[in-house]
Amino acid sequence: MYRFVLIPLLALALHASAALEFGSSVENTAWAVSGSVFSCRFEQEIPGYGQAVFYQRAGEDVTFRLETVRNLMDFSQARISILPPPWQPSGKSENLGTSRIVSKSPNLSLDARRSNQFLHALLEGKWPAISHKTYYDGERYVQVHVSAVAFPDRYQDYIQCVKQLLPMNFDQVARSKVLFGSGEEQIDRNDMKTLDRIIYYLKHDPRVFAIYLDGHSDSVGRRYDNRQVSKARVEDVERYFIKQGVDPEMITTRFHGDRYPVASNGTAAGRAENRRVTIRLEQRKDMPIPENLIYIPPERKSDG
Secondary structure (H helix, E strand, C coil): CEEEECCCCHHHCCCCCCEEEECCCCCCCCEEEEEECCEEEEEEEECCCEEEEEEEECCCCEEEEEEECCCCECCCEEEEEEECCCCCCCCCCEEEEEEECCCCCCCEECCHHHHHHHHHHHHCCCEEEEEEEECCCCCCEEEEECCCCCHHHHHHHHHHHHHCCCCCCHHHHCEEEEECCCCCCCCCHHHHHHHHHHHHHHCCCCCEEEEEEEECCCCCCCHHHHHHHHHHHHHHHHHHHHHCCCCHHHEEEEECCCCCCCCCCCCHHHHHHHCEEEEEEEECCCCCCCHHHEECCHHHHHHC
16 A cells, blocks of 8 residues: 655655655555575565565575565665554654665665564564655655564564575585695595585585586696696595585586696795685576475465
8 A cells, every 4th residue: 555644754854745655554464474495585565566575595694675566766875764653653763774775676685683673673563664765856755664563473484484494505505615735635624514514505405416626736846746636635525525425427526736726826825725626516596496395384284
């Protein structure tokens, strides 16, 4: 729904004209929870404007997003606030600063601190809001609010979705490396922890179809010897992956000796960075998430 209301924000006091407000009313507020082991969405429809979404990716904190069907706000800093519910008009508003409106969806994304403040406010029955001038007229204003009606019950569904998330996401493991001491060719316990984290993810994401392992060395010694050292290093990492149950058909190994340094070989610190095996994962972005990895809220479980 939308209606004209007076803007209760100090930042807009200089323009005391009415704002066009978008948001669910007490009667039509609806929350929805969806997700998988990779991410969770907790959202409310903003009638006539878009979606207010709490999005949490595996391995990361929650982010509040405003996803619009047709954005009316200027592409600049919008005012972020927490308002008292309409039945407490004399309540105090809380100013949370500003955040930029952008042209690409999501049109607004808040940091984890303010996203959690939004969740906290909703649990208290308060209404988060975004207010800003329109892109087509600097004298006209728009306010989008998130209704707290029915929030506590669906919040528990959201928490259940969050609890089943993996401890990491694809981007956190897709590009990794293990380092070696001078002349060393075998991984140590710390390296195994890094590799175990990658292997854990591999076993939970069937969309990953390829693993590329590249061995490198510093420039100390003969080029042929360095190439053989880099080969031994990458083969040791490959053996560990296979020993832990990774399909060898997924793995491609290459060894380069000292050909591709990432730091100067003129310093000890640089040489240490160059003695490495890099691990790169490839994922089928267009592959549907298997049903067994999708979160099903309680009411949908009973329907099925």
